[in-house]
Amino acid sequence: xxxxxxxxxxxxxxxSVAKVTFPGFARMSHRGESVAGSFLSxxxxxTLVACPxxxxxxxxxxxxxxxxxxxxWLPMAGALAILGLWGTVNHVEAxxxxxxxxxxxAGLNAxxxxxxxxxxxxxxxxxxxxxxxxxxxxxxxxxxxxxxxVRMVVADRTLSIPLGGQWRAIRPVVGGSIAAWFxxxxxADALASTAAPIALVVSVAAGAAAYAATVSVVDPGVIPRxxxxxxxxxxxxxxx
Numbered sequence: 001x002x003x004x005x006x007x008x009x010x011x012x013x014x015x016s017v018a019k020v021t022f023p024g025f026a027r028m029s030h031r032g033e034s035v036a037g038s039f040l041s042x043x044x045x046x047t048l049v050a051c052p053x054x055x056x057x058x059x060x061x062x063x064x065x066x067x068x069x070x071x072x073w074l075p076m077a078g079a080l081a082i083l084g085l086w087g088t089v090n091h092v093e094a095x096x097x098x099x100x101x102x103x104x105x106a107g108l109n110a111x112x113x114x115x116x117x118x119x120x121x122x123x124x125x126x127x128x129x130x131x132x133x134x135x136x137x138x139x140x141x142x143x144x145x146x147x148x149x150v151r152m153v154v155a156d157r158t159l160s161i162p163l164g165g166q167w168r169a170i171r172p173v174v175g176g177s178i179a180a181w182f183x184x185x186x187x188a189d190a191l192a193s194t195a196a197p198i199a200l201v202v203s204v205a206a207g208a209a210a211y212a213a214t215v216s217v218v219d220p221g222v223i224p225r226x227x228x229x230x231x232x233x234x235x236x237x238x239x240x
Contacts, residue, residue: 001069002076002137006083007090009053014046014091018098025102035103036161043095044169045226050091052211055177058084059184060203066196075133082137086144088177092170093148096155103159112154116147172222176215183210 021042025035057064061081065073100109120143127135156163184207191199215222 001073002079002083002133005057005080006054006087009050009057009087010090010094013050013053014094017042017046018095022098022102025099029103034160035099036159036165039099039161040165040169043092043166044173044222046095047091047170047173048215048222048226051088051173051177052180052208054084054086054088054091055181055211056084056184056204056207057087058082059181059207060188060200063188063191063196063200063203067200078132078134079137082134082141086137086141089141089144089148093144093151096148096151096161096166099155099159099161100151105158108154108158109151112147112150116143116150119143172215172219175218176211179214180207180211183207 021038025039028035028038058081061077061084062074065077065080069076097109100106120139123139123143124136127139152163152166155161155166184203187206188199188203191202212223
């Protein structure tokens with residue numbers, strides 16, 4: 001259940017944006033246009049919106065579990081605290097993977113996944129045998145970080161998406177996410193003896209405020225700029 005909850009922000013945001021931008025990147029590449037600027041803009045938007053969801057899930061895992069699932073589900077809180085971060089990393093990894101697919105590098109993207117699955121399987125089995133569910137979650141997080149770094153380097157070397165540009169696109173989010181996690185976790189711990197719904201609401205509010213403030217300091221104007229961009233993307237999404 002911690003895994004399912006941890007991946008919800010991906011399906012809610014990253015997957016939806018990727019489906020809209022995938023054909024656009026493919027058309028740009030077919031016309032011989034550079035996709036670097038557009039992709040970095042989308043990467044910054046996706047991470048700005050989606051990453052704080054996973055971070056706040058991680059930081060408020062215990063009051064979230066108590067509020068949404070009840071006391072009997074409390075053993076999942078430890079895994080959710082880790083898998084919330086795993087889900088956060090997935091936004092960057094998946095965004096780069098979608099770009100590779102749209103530019104005709106699906107085979108390379110699949111090869112990276114195929115090579116990485118071996119260490120993941122071994123790590124998960126050993127973690128399950130020798131550790132706990134939290135150990136398994138740590139293995140998954142480490143695998144996601146490694147896969148993200150590999151894809152970012154490959155995008156730099158084969159798709160002309162500069163590694164420095166990728167970092168600048170996500171830098172405000174990284175700073176904001178760190179601030180949000182510590183703020184939300186501190187409040188959640190301070191309100192541990194308070195009713196879980198109250199602790200959840202207050203800690204999420206504290207984390208969200210810390211996130212918005214830090215992001216605005218690192219990159220002033222990024223929030224309204226991204227909101228405008230998101231509205232344009234949503235208007236471009238095909239109706240079902």
